[in-house]
Structures are given as C-alpha cells and as structure tokens.
Amino acid sequence: MLTKALLITLVAIIATVDYNGPLFMLHRPLVTGAMTGLVLGDVQQGLMIGATLELTWLGVTGIGGYTPPDTISGAIVGTALAIMSGQGVTAGVAIAVPVAIVTQQLDTLAKTADIYFVKKADTAAKTGDIDKVDRYHYLSLILITLFKIVPIFLAIVVGGEYVKQLFDTIPPIVMTGLSAGGAMLPAIGFGMLLTMLLKKNMWVFLLIGFIASVYGGLSAIGMALVAIAVVGLLQLISLPGISGKIQNSEVSDENGEEYDL
Known part of the structure; x- marks a missing residue:
C-alpha cells in the first residue's frame, strides 16, 4: 500500500506542477482520476469517477484573487478511496467534493506563505539577480506542492480501511440518496459553465x-x-x-x- 500511496502522490505532484505551470490539462479530474485508477489497478472505475467529477467541476475556475475548490486533491483522494473501499462512483463523488472544499483552505494558506518568496524575488529583481528570481519561483512551487501532496499521502495511507468501514455501516437508503445527489452534481457544473456562456x-x-x-x-x-x-x-x-x-x-x-x- 505504501508503494501505491507514493505513486498516487507522484500523480498529485504532476497535476500540481501542471496546474501552476504549463497547463497541459493533466490536472483535470478526468486525467487524475484515470491515473489514480491505473495505479490502483482499476482504470475503468478511475475514468468513471474522474468523468463524473469533471462534469461536476466543469465551471470551476480561479478568477482574480479567488481560490477555487482544490479539484486536484478532491479527485485523487475521492477516486483512490472509492476504489479501495469498493463503493464506486457514489463514494468517489461523496468523498471528493468535501475534500476539495477542505483542502481549498490549505491552498489558500500555501499561497499566503508564498508571499515571503514574492518579496524575496522583488528584492532580487531590483538588484538584477535573475537567477535568484528563478530560484524563489521554484521554491514557491515546491511549497504549494508540499501543501498538496502531504494530505493526499496521509489520506491514502490512513483512510482506505476506515472509509470502507464507514460505507459498510451506512444504511442503503442513505447510499441511495448519495447516489442521487451525485447524479445531480454534473448539472451544477453545466449550470456554472452556462453562466459564462x-x-x-x-x-x-x-x-x-x-x-x-x-x-x-x-x-x-x-x-x-x-x-x-x-x-x-x-x-x-x-x-x-x-x-x-x-x-x-x-x-x-x-x-x-x-x-x-
């Protein structure tokens, strides 16, 4: 399990760097869900959960100083715990959405801490030391990545067994409600997208x-x-x-x- 947790953490690193850099869309839930499923040996479930979350967060974007829900952590943790617990798409969506909202606060905290590197880079830019500017830029990316991957790693290592036990104790009628709610979430994503169109x-x-x-x-x-x-x-x-x-x-x-x- 430790090896799989480390590989899933690598997926999170790739997604975080992509989101804060080249933007090859490797950070999208469809991709991270599929890669997480590949690591856990169930690509089909990974694609299904990732596709559902992709529709759910279709219109989620960061504008100005707003920090959107952490879709990277939500998709990876939701997909991983859903596959590990054997509960499928219903569990994936039920876990991913609250995880994305909670880790959103960590993302805000990481970007607040990055102000330190911004000030250092400004000082280096005034003296014309471009190498230091580059160095502070990459240090800020490392800090953001650490804030992302540490919770993901701990959730995968510690949470898998407890999530399975939790869903085993949930009454069927509650699971039916969660399934219906998860099916409605993609409509919210489309609604958010329509507000822009x-x-x-x-x-x-x-x-x-x-x-x-x-x-x-x-x-x-x-x-x-x-x-x-x-x-x-x-x-x-x-x-x-x-x-x-x-x-x-x-x-x-x-x-x-x-x-x-």
Whole structure:
C-alpha cells in the first residue's frame, strides 16, 4: 500500500506542477482520476469517477484573487478511496467534493506563505539577480506542492480501511440518496459553465450546439467537431489578410463590380 500511496502522490505532484505551470490539462479530474485508477489497478472505475467529477467541476475556475475548490486533491483522494473501499462512483463523488472544499483552505494558506518568496524575488529583481528570481519561483512551487501532496499521502495511507468501514455501516437508503445527489452534481457544473456562456455574444455558440444536438441529432463528438470548425472559421476570418479581402469584396459588390474570391 505504501508503494501505491507514493505513486498516487507522484500523480498529485504532476497535476500540481501542471496546474501552476504549463497547463497541459493533466490536472483535470478526468486525467487524475484515470491515473489514480491505473495505479490502483482499476482504470475503468478511475475514468468513471474522474468523468463524473469533471462534469461536476466543469465551471470551476480561479478568477482574480479567488481560490477555487482544490479539484486536484478532491479527485485523487475521492477516486483512490472509492476504489479501495469498493463503493464506486457514489463514494468517489461523496468523498471528493468535501475534500476539495477542505483542502481549498490549505491552498489558500500555501499561497499566503508564498508571499515571503514574492518579496524575496522583488528584492532580487531590483538588484538584477535573475537567477535568484528563478530560484524563489521554484521554491514557491515546491511549497504549494508540499501543501498538496502531504494530505493526499496521509489520506491514502490512513483512510482506505476506515472509509470502507464507514460505507459498510451506512444504511442503503442513505447510499441511495448519495447516489442521487451525485447524479445531480454534473448539472451544477453545466449550470456554472452556462453562466459564462450566456454573456454578450457568447450565447450564439450555445444556440449552435443546441440546434446541432436537438435538430441535427449529433452526438457529443459530432458537436465537438462542429465547435472546432466554427472556431477555425472565426480564426480564419480574423486574419488580417482574409478580413481585408472580405472588406474589399464587400466594397466591390456595393459598386456592382465583379470580384473573385
């Protein structure tokens, strides 16, 4: 179990570095859930729990000084304890959501402590010592990672057996309620995402997706391909050369002259 706990901790390190650096989306619940499932020998359960949490936290994002729920810790701990207890998706969601909220406070504490390195980096920048600026940057990342991985490691090593005992004592009617509540959580994620889409000119893209789904009968993959095509078309139109040609063609058309696109 110690080896598996260390490997899951490695998953947490990769996800934390990705979230605070390159943003290859390795920190998303779908990926961390799958990697945790791989470590514990049940990739299918890992994918199922990660996918459910991905939908639940679809609209969770940090804006300005706001620190969102710690989806990395929530997804990893929830997936790991759910697989270890044998309770599946219901337990995964029931554990992940409160864990994400609790560890959110640790993330805030870590970023508060990082102010020390920020001040040191500012002092080094004034003297032109770029090497020290880089060093303080990486030290701050190490501190954030430690605040993330230590609770995860302890939860995996200590919590697995107790979680199984806990769920064994929960009455079936309560588990049914937890399952129903977990099934409703993805709707909250979609609702949070819609609050960002239904602004200014973004609603038209929602309308395109709705038409493609209801009247076009497209699957999720088909709508994703339509979205890619629309984004590509908008990028093409926004190019200076293309937009200039379109404007010139419109002028030529107004003058009654022929034009060749």
